[in-house]
Amino acid sequence: MSTRVGRDPYLQSSTSLGNRLARACWGVVWLLLCRVSPRPLHAWRGLVLRIFGARLGPHCHVYPAASIWAPWNLSCEDAVCIADGAVVYNPRPVHLGSHAVVSQQAFLCGAGHDIDDAAFPMVCQPIHIGAYAWIGARATVCAGVTVGEGAVLGLGGVATRDLQAWTVYAGVPARALRQRRRQAPQQRPRAA
Numbered sequence: 001m002s003t004r005v006g007r008d009p010y011l012q013s014s015t016s017l018g019n020r021l022a023r024a025c026w027g028v029v030w031l032l033l034c035r036v037s038p039r040p041l042h043a044w045r046g047l048v049l050r051i052f053g054a055r056l057g058p059h060c061h062v063y064p065a066a067s068i069w070a071p072w073n074l075s076c077e078d079a080v081c082i083a084d085g086a087v088v089y090n091p092r093p094v095h096l097g098s099h100a101v102v103s104q105q106a107f108l109c110g111a112g113h114d115i116d117d118a119a120f121p122m123v124c125q126p127i128h129i130g131a132y133a134w135i136g137a138r139a140t141v142c143a144g145v146t147v148g149e150g151a152v153l154g155l156g157g158v159a160t161r162d163l164q165a166w167t168v169y170a171g172v173p174a175r176a177l178r179q180r181r182r183q184a185p186q187q188r189p190r191a192a
Helices: 017-032 042-051
Strands: 074-076 088-091 095-096 107-109 110-115 122-123 126-127 167-170 177-181
Touching: 017 042
Parallel strands: 074 095, 088 107, 095 126
Antiparallel strands: 110 122, 167 177
């Protein structure tokens, strides 16, 4: 049974041609200019991200093996870290608060599909990660989830619902384990 591409909604793209072209250009630039850059060159990668529309505060560390789907939908406050292997799939805005950490191979998944619609359309929602929150290695934050200030999502955890501030979560789906102690940020001594 053969169907024409124009009639089969499964074969239709979920994004515009302009979006696909912008992401193709972004992918080539990241691969050639950032993916091969030495790990300490955070300012360089930050500059390239800003050129493509990312809003980054000072002292952000985006590592070379991180994957950001649409930098124009990324906003980070100061001192944010996106580690090697982390994936930020952001067809809608993703916001990372001050001092938030997205660890190795973590996945911020900003979209899925409507499984009850025969056309299987993409469903996108923003993600908000609060200040001082930590998304552990191989953990996943699903579309539409807000991770509260200071919350921790442990190794391999899956956040399908909002995570409360200053609470430690783990598991699939993530469950609250305990409260996290609130601490004032440490002041670094000035170099002499």
